[in-house]
Structures are given as structure tokens and as C-alpha cells.
Amino acid sequence: MSNPSDWATKDYYKTLGVSKDASAADIKKAYRKLARDNHPDSKPGDKAAEERFKEISEAYGVLSSPEKRKQYDEQRSLFGQFKNGFPPGGGFPGGGTSGGTEFDLGDLLGGIFGGGGRGGRRRQPQARRGEDLESEATITFQQSVDGVTLPLRLTSEEACPTCHGTGAKPGTVPRVCPKCQGSGMQTGTAGGLFAMTEPCSQCSGRGLIVEHACATCHGSGRAPSSRTINVKVPAGVKDGQRIKIKGKGGKGDAGAPAGDLYLIVHVESHPLFGRKCDDLTITVPVAFDEAALGAQISVPTLDGPPVKLKIPAGTPTGRTFRARGKGSAKKDGQRGDLLVTIEVQVPDTLTDEQRAAVEALRAARGNEDPRAAVFQAAG
Template sequence: MATKLDYYAVLEVTREASGDELKKAYRRLAMKYHPDRNPGDASAENRFKEISEAYDILKDDQKRSAYDRYGHAAFEGGGGGFDFNGGGGFGAGGLGDIFEQMFGDMMGGGRRAKRAGADIQTQVEITLAEAFSGVKKTVTVTTRVVCEACEGTGSKDREAGVETCPSCHGAGKVRAQQGFFVVERPCPTCHGAGRVVKDPCVSCHGAGTVQRARTLDVAIPAGVEDGTRIRMTGEGESGGKGVAPGDLYVHISVAQHELFQRDGSNIYCRVPLRMAQAALGADIEVPVIDGGRASVKIPAGTQNGEHFRLRGKGFSVLRSSSRGDMYIQVSVETPQNLTKRQRELLEEFETEAGEHTKGSPEHAGFFSRVKDFFDGTKG
């Protein structure tokens, strides 16, 4: 069995990394090594699988705790290890399964390991507008499917050439005593299949599965966030006849938008204003993520960086009909390339402003403090 790298090292983070740090590291590395960006590069594909596996464990607090305590052993073995996929509790077998996995024959165990085909992963990039409204995307994945020639048995003569594994007696796993504990591992003879093939199928060479490209439709719900993982049960690799297929995990990447920035269910939009608009006030129209428009009243004397809130104009909330809010951030723009008349008007304005400082209280206050500072230095 190949030695697995430390999950923290795979994601290039420390063991004290926060959830946000893990997420950022995963996104960066997944984009770098994704098979679609590295066609034909087997090492990049393997690296992508390592990254996805590491993040799948470390992003879950319970799995991460088990990994920190027991390492990879917490998740190894065909059906052994701990299963945290039950919504925060233990796996479907509950505590009985855990004691059986830990103490084996001492607890009177001996049930056959549950087997399934391998899980596979792919990535889909969508626009911010598609994430807002939801979208259906078509993905093509290369995976293993049941061999039609042998109907998944792996045998040239189908059932006639398949026998129960003599090493594990069909269990698909073997046990070894390690001090007080009994540890289960996949059977080395049948590799967890529980059976051996004497006369292999010429199409699949005894595997019972062959590699094929498949096209699937993925329904992406409204409100989905960047980095979300969608699980498609049973759409992964086939494990052969009598074995449940694995799952397909679709990682969602949301592209940046040229106007909007998203923060959870809220949307931010930076709107530049001319100096006169900010000083005199104005009524402006701004775009909304749903494709509509919204009117915003800018009061006279608006300062650079001020925010205006538009309730219910934000992003869709996942699995809900409600929406967040939209925030308009004002950016007051200084005019450039002035005409002669514009310059004259601004010079006249500046002369008038110098005589009436109430219109710029922050400016007047700052330079008043500057004067006091220099006067104190001289004293």
C-alpha cells in the first residue's frame, strides 16, 4: 500500500490552519491541478485527487479531529475506520460497528465489509448570475462502468469462472492482531472483491469494469457559493457486478463578476459619482443581479466611501425564497482633463470655499490641528 502524505502537507497549510485558510488553500490548489487545466498530465490528476481527499477530511470538524488523533488509520479499511457522513453522528452502523471494527473477533464480529465503486470528482465553473438563479450544467466524466461482455463478473465464462476467494472466504477483508486491537484490511488476494476469477474476460481483463466517457446533467441550485460540492449518488465508478457504484462529487467554481462582489447573501457594487453629483445630490439608477434596475437617491454632501442599502436586492439564499441585501458604495471621482471654462469655475469655487469653511468641516478641522501642532513645536 502506498504511503499517504500528511493531509496538511497536501494542502500546504499548518495543523493550526482555520477553516477559511483550508478553503482558500483548497481552491488555489484545485484550480492549479484540475485535470481540465492539465490534460494528459497523470501527475496533476493524482495531485488533484490528493488535494480533494485531504480537503474532504479536514473541512469536517469531526473527521479532522479523528485524523488529528489517529492519522490515516481512522479512515482506512474496506468498511473499517470511522464514518462521519450521517449528519454529524456516527455512520449507519452506529457504535456497534465501531466496536466491531476495533475489537473484531473478540466482539463476535465477522460481517462482510460493505464495498462500493470509487468516488470521482469534477469541477464546473458558473457565472455569478447562474449562481443567483440556479442552472443546469452538462458535464462529461471519464469513469469505469460495468463491462458489457462479462456483465460485470470479470470472467470470460461469466459466473462459471468466478470462485469465492480462498483467503478471505468471500468477506473481502482480513484481520490482523495488533496488540489489544484487531485491525481489518482489504484482502490482498482478491483486493476486497471477495472472489477470484480463473479465466479473465478479454474486454475488462478480469476487472468487471471498463473505462468510458459519460455525460451527465448537474442541477445547480440558486444561491450556491463558490467552493460548494454537490454529491451525485451512484454516479461514480462501478465496482463490478453486485457492487454499488461510487458517487460523483461536482465542485462548483463561481467566476468573478465585472460589477458585483458577493459576501454570503449580500452583494456589493461600487458606483463612481462625479464631484458635482456628490455635492449637489442626484438620482441614479444601478443594475441589480436579477437583471433589473433600482433607483438610488444620493443626498447632497455625500462623501466618498459612503454606503447605501437596498433591501431584498441581494443574492439568493440557498434552499430559501428570500434574498439578501445590496450595498452601493459611492466613489467620488475627481475630474480630469478640465476645459478652460471648467478650470475657471473650479478656481472660483475654491476661492469661495476658502472664505466659507463650513462646507468642508473635516478639511478645515484637520488643517486647524496642523497649525496648532506647528505652533506648539515652535513654542
């Protein structure tokens, strides 16, 4: 998970390969592609890919949140203005001038850094909610109708299991930074004109110095962590649906709540059945005599015995009938319907007896033109 005090030095847009005005959809698309290409599961033992995956996840964790993205953009903009120690054009916020006016950037960024303004106040560590994670799963058509519980393997950045997030080698502890006295901020001057508060150069804003770094996380206190969880996919889920599983994302810091998991579900197609909202669909063939004279036919269902369907005489091809309660599950526990579309079959070949019967039908029809109404409508 990213530290807001580090945002000014990291270009998350460049990490994901998107522009600063990229839409949320563009950011998500770029993240998903890069995450697939660099996921530790697909490149076991590749440390470079693992580090790249961590950077991608950190960038997406900030840019995918409207609130965090707004804070990140503001902080980057402010540091861009003050990176040389002076505001643009020589002016000072609040109407101050270069005549000895003290300008404390820590006060201006207090809301972003969480404290550390005038007087060297110690920053209080803030509990940070765990990052939201996104995953994908492919299920069968039957599972989408009935629901299913899936095992999912998730990878996220969490407190290092070796040092428990301190960044220090087991058996040692970090010490308070002597330069900032644990505040994480330092006050400097620019040409003797004004004072400026910025992250401490010795501890990089952490307020602590790690003398003996943890071998697992190299002093960062964070490390990739993989775990397998069981996720219940509800009955009636649709292809491409995005499901929110609350509290199953990355773990929070200092007792803060975990993030959420967003699961995108892909549903495999079925050789016979289709979906239309909560209804299932199927196309069944009927013989010409069944359609012309009427018949009772059997129609298969997805997960039960066949249903009997009465076809009235004169049923044309393409007509749809409804078998109630034989469709997909709904949110209220009820089931949709099975929509049965009739397709009148024309045989490829005829026996002598069948040909004689069809020729007798043609003779009985006489000169009746079935396309007469079409020509009449054409004018």
C-alpha cells in the first residue's frame, strides 16, 4: 500500500502507462493488462516482475480511488510548484512576499500528510484501510444458474510477516529519527527568505530510522502476500458481472479495516441454453406436420426433468413459448422462465411415401400464393 508522504516522488500515471486525464475505465484496463503480464503466479521466481507487480498494484490502489487520486494530484501539483523552493513568479500563498515572510508548507499539506506543521509536532500514525483488490473467475453456465463457491488465490502487499511491519530485522527495533525527533518533517530555509516544512531527508518522512533492515522487506515494512480464500458466487450471476465481497481485500494497518474484493465473473456458453435476464432460452426443432397439425412435445430443462409443451396447430417457425419457473434463480429466491423458440424443420431428403404426401399437399393447396400479401404490401 502506498504512503501519502511518498506520492510526490512517484508518477503513478507513468507506472500504468496512462495520461493524467485518463478515465477510470482506462486506468482499470491498463492495470488489468499489466497485472496479468507481471503476476507472480505467471512468472514464478522472477524478482523483477514481482517488484513491477508491486509498483502496478500500488499505482492502481491510488488512481482507482477518486478520493486518493484527488489528493495525489493535488500533492503532485503542489510539489511541482515548490520543487525549486519558490512559488511560481516569486509570489507567496496568502499574499505574503519575500520580505522575511515565513511560509510553512507543512501547514498547507497538513490534510494530505496527516500533521507535521509548525513547531515540529510529532505526526500521529494513522490507521490505513486495506487496499481494494480485483480478481477474475470463469464459471460454467450451470454454476451461474445455481451459484458456486470458488477458491481464489489473491496477492496483495501487506505488513511484512518477518518484521510485522516495522522494517527492522527480528530482534531489533527502529529508533526515533534524531533529525526530526519522530515528526517525519523538517524545516529548512530558502535563501534566508522563508521557512519551509518538508519530509525529513534522513528518515524520508517515516519518523523512524531502521539501522538493521529486515531481510524480507529490506526495511520497507511491506511485502507481497498470497492467500487463498473461498468466495461464494450467487445464483443468477451474469457474464461480466462485477461482484463486491466486503472485507476480503488487502489487510489494513494498525487495526484498520480490510479493503474489499471485486470479482469479475465470466460465464462459459452452453451448447443448448442461453440467458435473457432471469430467463433461460432454448431453440427446439419441430417437424412440419407437428407445426401444421399441432402436437405435444418434450423440451429439456437445464437441471431437471423435461417439460411437456403443447404446440397448437399452425405454429410458425420462430414463435416462442414460456415454461414458467424453469429459468435462472432470482435475487428473491424465485426462478425465471424457460423461453422455448420453435424452429420448423424442412427435411433434406424425402422417402417416396413422404414425397407423395407432400405432392398431395401441394395439389390440395391449388393456386394459392403464400407471397401474395408481400407483393400487395410492396405496392
